[in-house]
Amino acid sequence: MAVVLDGVSKRFGTVTVLxxxxxxxxxxxxxxxxxxxxxxxxTLIKLITGLMKPDAGTVLVDGQDIHAxxxxxxxxxxxxxxxxxxxxALFHGLTVAQNVAFPLRHHLKLTREDEAARVxxxxxxxxxxxxxxxxxxxxxxxxxxxxxxxxALVMKPQIVLFDEPTSGLDPVTSAAIDELIVGTRKxxxxxxxxxxxxxxxxxxxxxxxxxxxxxxLRAFGPPQDVLSRDDAVVRQxxxxxxxxxxxxx
Numbered sequence: 001m002a003v004v005l006d007g008v009s010k011r012f013g014t015v016t017v018l019x020x021x022x023x024x025x026x027x028x029x030x031x032x033x034x035x036x037x038x039x040x041x042x043t044l045i046k047l048i049t050g051l052m053k054p055d056a057g058t059v060l061v062d063g064q065d066i067h068a069x070x071x072x073x074x075x076x077x078x079x080x081x082x083x084x085x086x087x088x089a090l091f092h093g094l095t096v097a098q099n100v101a102f103p104l105r106h107h108l109k110l111t112r113e114d115e116a117a118r119v120x121x122x123x124x125x126x127x128x129x130x131x132x133x134x135x136x137x138x139x140x141x142x143x144x145x146x147x148x149x150x151x152a153l154v155m156k157p158q159i160v161l162f163d164e165p166t167s168g169l170d171p172v173t174s175a176a177i178d179e180l181i182v183g184t185r186k187x188x189x190x191x192x193x194x195x196x197x198x199x200x201x202x203x204x205x206x207x208x209x210x211x212x213x214x215x216x217l218r219a220f221g222p223p224q225d226v227l228s229r230d231d232a233v234v235r236q237x238x239x240x241x242x243x244x245x246x247x248x249x
Contacts, residue, residue: 001060002027002159002191003048008057010043017043019215020057025208030185030192032202034237035212041195044212045161048193049081050074061159079107082152082160086167090136090144090151096123097132100151107155122150125184142173146180153188162194166201178204199238203227211237 003025010018017040025031033041046052047059050066058065066077090099100119104110110118123129126146136144145165152160165181166174178201185192196202202209203223210220211234219226219234227238 004060008054029207031208032194032206039212080158082157086164122154159191
């Protein structure tokens with residue numbers, strides 16, 4: 001397993017955001033975490049990357065308890081992660097190439113030639129070869145997402161985390177991003193962990209689906225198993241035609 005959460009709980013004051021969550025994220029597959037807002041999806045990502053400590057339980061990455069590591073080892077372990085933020089988080093004063101190169105310049109000492117080669121390789125992987133001299137304001141929303149993914153890939157991570165990768169995109173562009181996620185994961189053999197509200201995207205990209213509900217892992221498994229569960233909450237969440245609040249029957 002690439003990541004294992006064992007009995008993880010997290011509270012903020014009197015509010016329990018995650019309650020004894022156990023989750024095994026398989027290596028080399030795309031695991032999608034879904035659930036209503038406020039159910040702990042973003043907190044889960046912060047726990048996995050060591051940006052936040054659990055109040056109980058353990059988080060293992062490649063078998064290492066990341067919250068027991070000395071700071072230097074934790075920082076080294078974080079190099080295994082790439083992150084695609086919801087809004088792309090691009091620097092508008094920089095070119096596309098400079099945006100993609102940003103983590104390289106902060107973590108590696110490369111020659112200009114090697115840096116340029118790594119940047120172009122990453123841009124090619126996301127379908128944007130030769131666009132390094134453009135600026136973010138010259139790109140479409142889908143292209144900005146692709147640049148964000150190129151930046152996540154440029155450090156050659158083992159695990160890539162996606163925060164709402166299709167948020168704010170039209171259906172056609174969303175479908176193209178879904179295809180990019182599927183194709184990139186297969187081509188590079190990486191482990192992807194995707195946080196999303198997009199049910200249709202989940203159906204397309206997921207090898208495993210986990211649904212967080214009220215701080216607990218309500219369901220986890222292959223998409224066909226989760227979608228066929230005899231659970232009113234799970235079924236209503238994934239029913240795009242359902243109306244009104246989800247009720248536990």
